[in-house]
Amino acid sequence: MDFDWMKVPYALLTLFIVFNFGLLQTALIQKIAARVGRRHGIPVWQNYIDLIKNYGQRSSITHGVMFYLGPVFRLSGGVGLLLFVPSLYGSEMFSNFSFAGDLILALYFVFFGTLGMALGAGESGHPHAAIGVSRGLAQVTAAELPFALAVFSVALQYQTLSVTEIVAAQQGGFLNWTVFTNPLAVTAAMLSFLGSMMRPPFDVVLAPQEIPIGPPTEYHSSYLALMQTNRAIFPVAKIVIYMNLFFGGATIWPEFFLKVFCIYLWSAFVGVVFPRFRVEQSIRWFLIWAVPIGVLSILIL
Amino acid sequence: MKPELMKRMVKGPDGLEFEVEPLRDYYCEAAPTVMPGAYIKIVEDLFNWARSESIWILGFGTGCGAIEMRPLMTPRFDAYRYGVQWRPTPRQANLFIISGYLSVKTLKRAIRSYEQMQSPKYVIGLGSCTINGGMYWDSYNTIKRLDDYLPVDLYIAGCMPRPEALLAGFEDLKKIIRAGKGEGANQYAANFDWYKANQKKVIHDWDMPDYNW
Numbered sequence A: 001m002d003f004d005w006m007k008v009p010y011a012l013l014t015l016f017i018v019f020n021f022g023l024l025q026t027a028l029i030q031k032i033a034a035r036v037g038r039r040h041g042i043p044v045w046q047n048y049i050d051l052i053k054n055y056g057q058r059s060s061i062t063h064g065v066m067f068y069l070g071p072v073f074r075l076s077g078g079v080g081l082l083l084f085v086p087s088l089y090g091s092e093m094f095s096n097f098s099f100a101g102d103l104i105l106a107l108y109f110v111f112f113g114t115l116g117m118a119l120g121a122g123e124s125g126h127p128h129a130a131i132g133v134s135r136g137l138a139q140v141t142a143a144e145l146p147f148a149l150a151v152f153s154v155a156l157q158y159q160t161l162s163v164t165e166i167v168a169a170q171q172g173g174f175l176n177w178t179v180f181t182n183p184l185a186v187t188a189a190m191l192s193f194l195g196s197m198m199r200p201p202f203d204v205v206l207a208p209q210e211i212p213i214g215p216p217t218e219y220h221s222s223y224l225a226l227m228q229t230n231r232a233i234f235p236v237a238k239i240v241i242y243m244n245l246f247f248g249g250a251t252i253w254p255e256f257f258l259k260v261f262c263i264y265l266w267s268a269f270v271g272v273v274f275p276r277f278r279v280e281q282s283i284r285w286f287l288i289w290a291v292p293i294g295v296l297s298i299l300i301l
Numbered sequence B: 001m002k003p004e005l006m007k008r009m010v011k012g013p014d015g016l017e018f019e020v021e022p023l024r025d026y027y028c029e030a031a032p033t034v035m036p037g038a039y040i041k042i043v044e045d046l047f048n049w050a051r052s053e054s055i056w057i058l059g060f061g062t063g064c065g066a067i068e069m070r071p072l073m074t075p076r077f078d079a080y081r082y083g084v085q086w087r088p089t090p091r092q093a094n095l096f097i098i099s100g101y102l103s104v105k106t107l108k109r110a111i112r113s114y115e116q117m118q119s120p121k122y123v124i125g126l127g128s129c130t131i132n133g134g135m136y137w138d139s140y141n142t143i144k145r146l147d148d149y150l151p152v153d154l155y156i157a158g159c160m161p162r163p164e165a166l167l168a169g170f171e172d173l174k175k176i177i178r179a180g181k182g183e184g185a186n187q188y189a190a191n192f193d194w195y196k197a198n199q200k201k202v203i204h205d206w207d208m209p210d211y212n213w
Ligand code: SF4
Pocket: B063, B064, B065, B099, B100, B101, B126, B127, B128, B129, B130, B134, B135, B136, B158, B159, B160, B161
């Protein structure tokens, strides 16, 4: 099999663009949330400064090998997710390493980072980290369920497991998007989306007030900086999948930015309106509201 | 020393007996070292600028002054505008605000929290109590001069200072950091014995290792 080496620098370029976009976008969303609380909130470039500072910390201590690997796994989960789905449909430069059947791989990568984090945080030995991780795994698992159902539904609908082909099938007018051709699946997936963005009402995993601050309690300096890098990349990568599967993908960067931002705004919008769920409440919520919709979307097809 | 901190044999749930020595098992005992900045000056300047613009405060309130830190998160004062944020864990924090009188019991916790923070780290003494004891100058169980126990970068005087004074204090701290003078962590490491002797003079039930992080 011959491999087109030009793909590598192109993929790195995608990564660079997405990284910067992610940093600005998270700050902007935070600013919007602050505005709702009538504050000014952080400056939009604050994330860059935090990142430089954390990489510039002089001391850092480790709790063992897995403690190192936790953030690394997490980052590779985010980067892997991004690199194996096409960011821009029909673009030679920005379709990255996508291949037939990449949908399954993407699903796997969504979960990969969380598992890595669980191992790393477990090794840190802090009780709050252990509580946070067990809450996180329970909640993410419950939230992944409707998403997986939605993905199966979409895969059945288009009879393919390749993200590129699914995007191709949605081209030609927005009425071809999955939102309009398979609204139930998209509803289930968008409900699941709320659960994985770590924003209220599903942010009990981090819960700064009671288990400060959950899994990353012991992480600091460059470990934390790695995780911040991932926090910029991972949401965008995840939203790219949503965009490709349900909202017709994007063909140019401005369209990409706009769609990703709007999808992210959905979780921020819900977040500023609703208070926090406890873990068992959120799991019940996913099982009662989101999963049946997902099942229904498969049955109706 | 408390009995739960003694070296002892413990029987695990699977019937296995093993030895536990809490002071060694739970803490790292290595003393702090003086850590130089980056070799190239311009890199260190960049880091210092970033440190000054991204101050993460440890959410630990000690005296009455702690009540003055809360309004900073509200719409009225909103310290987030200036790059000041709160972190709930000492590992991620850079700035420790001792917000008022410090009883000996709290001092112990303050020292542990301070030592868990990663260098470079800064300490602000808020209120007159941290400067000379303030209105607790003759109290039997509060410390009088914070600087004897932890390296203080900046004092904010008043009893109690208003949130505006804190904001002004942050701006001054930024100037100190940017000038490369916020080296409290190194000062602590260099004069470690002196600080420890002072701390042990007031803390009588010292049941932790000399350095714990
Ligand atoms: S300086 Fe005044 S307000 Fe502050 S802790 Fe002391 S007595 Fe309380």
